[in-house]
Amino acid sequence: MIIDEKGKIFGKINIIDLLAVLIIVVSVAAVCFKFGFSAHKNVGSAGDEITYVMKIKAIRDISADALNIGDSLTEKTTKKKIGKIIDKRVEPAKEVVNKADGTLTGEVEIPERYDVYITVKGSGTANDTGYFLDGTYQIGVFSSVVFSSRYIETTGTVTEIK
Known part of the structure:
Protein backbone atom coordinates (compact mmCIF):
# COMPACT_ATOMS: atom_id res chain seq x y z
CA MET A 1 0.00 0.00 0.00
CA ILE A 2 1.34 3.45 -0.95
CA ILE A 3 -0.35 5.45 1.88
CA ASP A 4 -0.25 3.92 5.37
CA GLU A 5 -2.71 4.44 8.27
CA LYS A 6 -0.85 7.61 9.43
CA GLY A 7 -1.27 9.33 6.03
CA LYS A 8 2.35 8.91 4.98
CA ILE A 9 3.44 7.94 1.49
CA PHE A 10 5.68 4.86 1.59
CA GLY A 11 5.72 5.31 5.35
CA LYS A 12 8.09 8.30 5.11
CA ILE A 13 6.47 11.44 3.56
CA ASN A 14 3.32 13.13 4.88
CA ILE A 15 0.77 14.01 2.17
CA ILE A 16 0.41 17.61 3.47
CA ASP A 17 4.17 18.12 3.33
CA LEU A 18 4.23 16.78 -0.24
CA LEU A 19 1.48 19.21 -1.28
CA ALA A 20 3.37 22.14 0.28
CA VAL A 21 6.54 21.20 -1.61
CA LEU A 22 4.57 20.88 -4.89
CA ILE A 23 3.00 24.34 -4.39
CA ILE A 24 6.44 25.87 -3.82
CA VAL A 25 7.90 24.16 -6.90
CA VAL A 26 4.98 25.28 -9.10
CA SER A 27 5.25 28.87 -7.77
CA VAL A 28 8.97 29.04 -8.49
CA ALA A 29 8.41 27.64 -11.98
CA ALA A 30 5.69 30.24 -12.68
CA VAL A 31 7.94 33.11 -11.55
CA CYS A 32 10.82 31.83 -13.68
CA PHE A 33 8.55 31.56 -16.70
CA LYS A 34 7.05 35.01 -16.20
CA PHE A 35 10.33 36.87 -15.75
CA GLY A 36 12.78 34.66 -17.58
CA PHE A 37 11.11 32.86 -20.43
CA SER A 38 8.07 35.02 -21.14
CA ALA A 39 7.03 35.94 -24.67
CA HIS A 40 7.56 39.64 -23.85
CA LYS A 41 10.97 40.28 -25.32
CA ASN A 42 12.49 43.61 -26.27
CA VAL A 43 12.11 44.47 -29.91
CA GLY A 44 14.30 47.53 -29.55
CA SER A 45 17.42 48.61 -27.78
CA ALA A 46 18.43 51.42 -25.44
CA GLY A 47 19.71 53.36 -28.43
Missing part, protein backbone atom coordinates in the same frame (compact mmCIF):
# COMPACT_ATOMS: atom_id res chain seq x y z
CA ASP A 48 16.33 53.74 -30.12
CA GLU A 49 15.25 57.26 -31.05
CA ILE A 50 11.80 58.11 -29.75
CA THR A 51 10.10 61.21 -31.15
CA TYR A 52 7.00 62.45 -29.39
CA VAL A 53 4.83 65.57 -29.18
CA MET A 54 3.81 67.20 -25.89
CA LYS A 55 1.17 69.85 -25.34
CA ILE A 56 1.78 72.43 -22.63
CA LYS A 57 -1.63 73.94 -22.01
CA ALA A 58 -2.58 77.56 -21.27
CA ILE A 59 0.77 79.08 -20.33
CA ARG A 60 1.81 82.73 -20.43
CA ASP A 61 3.84 84.15 -23.30
CA ILE A 62 6.97 84.43 -21.16
CA SER A 63 6.75 80.69 -20.40
CA ALA A 64 6.14 79.87 -24.07
CA ASP A 65 9.23 81.90 -24.98
CA ALA A 66 11.28 79.93 -22.43
CA LEU A 67 10.86 76.73 -24.49
CA ASN A 68 13.33 76.82 -27.37
CA ILE A 69 14.35 74.45 -30.13
CA GLY A 70 17.54 72.71 -29.05
CA ASP A 71 16.77 72.82 -25.31
CA SER A 72 17.43 69.60 -23.39
CA LEU A 73 14.58 68.38 -21.20
CA THR A 74 14.93 66.59 -17.86
CA GLU A 75 12.15 64.69 -16.10
CA LYS A 76 11.54 66.15 -12.63
CA THR A 77 11.43 63.11 -10.32
CA THR A 78 14.02 60.84 -11.95
CA LYS A 79 16.31 63.68 -13.16
CA LYS A 80 16.76 61.67 -16.37
CA LYS A 81 17.22 63.30 -19.77
CA ILE A 82 14.07 62.82 -21.80
CA GLY A 83 15.20 64.45 -25.02
CA LYS A 84 15.75 67.68 -26.93
CA ILE A 85 13.15 69.98 -28.43
CA ILE A 86 13.32 69.71 -32.23
CA ASP A 87 10.16 71.66 -33.11
CA LYS A 88 7.79 74.12 -31.43
CA ARG A 89 4.33 75.42 -32.32
CA VAL A 90 2.47 78.11 -30.33
CA GLU A 91 -1.30 78.60 -30.58
CA PRO A 92 -3.77 80.75 -28.62
CA ALA A 93 -5.15 78.68 -25.71
CA LYS A 94 -8.80 77.67 -25.98
CA GLU A 95 -11.24 75.95 -23.67
CA VAL A 96 -14.87 74.92 -23.65
CA VAL A 97 -16.94 77.11 -21.31
CA ASN A 98 -19.80 75.78 -19.19
CA LYS A 99 -22.66 78.31 -19.07
CA ALA A 100 -24.77 78.96 -15.96
CA ASP A 101 -27.66 76.94 -17.46
CA GLY A 102 -25.39 73.92 -17.89
CA THR A 103 -24.92 74.12 -21.64
CA LEU A 104 -21.50 74.19 -23.21
CA THR A 105 -20.27 76.83 -25.60
CA GLY A 106 -17.80 76.16 -28.36
CA GLU A 107 -14.13 76.70 -27.75
CA VAL A 108 -13.40 80.16 -26.39
CA GLU A 109 -9.95 81.74 -26.54
CA ILE A 110 -8.29 82.34 -23.16
CA PRO A 111 -6.81 85.86 -23.11
CA GLU A 112 -3.02 86.08 -22.81
CA ARG A 113 -2.58 82.28 -22.61
CA TYR A 114 -1.02 79.94 -25.14
CA ASP A 115 -0.95 76.24 -25.90
CA VAL A 116 2.54 75.15 -26.88
CA TYR A 117 3.21 71.95 -28.82
CA ILE A 118 6.81 70.77 -28.67
CA THR A 119 8.26 67.88 -30.60
CA VAL A 120 10.92 66.11 -28.59
CA LYS A 121 13.48 63.56 -29.75
CA GLY A 122 14.99 61.36 -27.07
CA SER A 123 16.82 58.09 -26.80
CA GLY A 124 15.33 55.12 -25.05
CA THR A 125 13.76 51.76 -25.58
CA ALA A 126 10.74 50.97 -27.70
CA ASN A 127 9.45 47.46 -27.17
CA ASP A 128 6.20 45.51 -27.10
CA THR A 129 5.39 46.82 -23.60
CA GLY A 130 5.83 50.54 -24.30
CA TYR A 131 8.20 53.44 -24.77
CA PHE A 132 10.90 54.05 -22.15
CA LEU A 133 12.95 57.25 -22.29
CA ASP A 134 16.52 56.89 -21.08
CA GLY A 135 15.67 53.22 -20.66
CA THR A 136 13.52 53.74 -17.55
CA TYR A 137 10.93 56.55 -17.79
CA GLN A 138 7.79 55.21 -19.49
CA ILE A 139 5.66 57.45 -21.67
CA GLY A 140 2.48 56.89 -23.60
CA VAL A 141 -0.14 58.96 -25.38
CA PHE A 142 -2.07 61.02 -22.79
CA SER A 143 0.64 60.54 -20.16
CA SER A 144 1.57 63.61 -18.15
CA VAL A 145 5.25 64.56 -17.88
CA VAL A 146 6.67 67.08 -15.41
CA PHE A 147 9.89 68.33 -16.97
CA SER A 148 12.35 71.17 -16.88
CA SER A 149 14.61 72.88 -19.34
CA ARG A 150 17.22 75.53 -18.74
CA TYR A 151 14.65 78.27 -18.08
CA ILE A 152 11.35 76.61 -17.16
CA GLU A 153 9.74 73.77 -15.23
CA THR A 154 6.25 72.77 -16.37
CA THR A 155 3.93 69.88 -17.18
CA GLY A 156 3.14 68.58 -20.64
CA THR A 157 0.80 65.91 -21.95
CA VAL A 158 2.05 63.49 -24.59
CA THR A 159 -0.29 63.79 -27.58
CA GLU A 160 1.57 61.69 -30.13
CA ILE A 161 4.47 59.25 -30.36
CA LYS A 162 6.04 58.92 -33.79
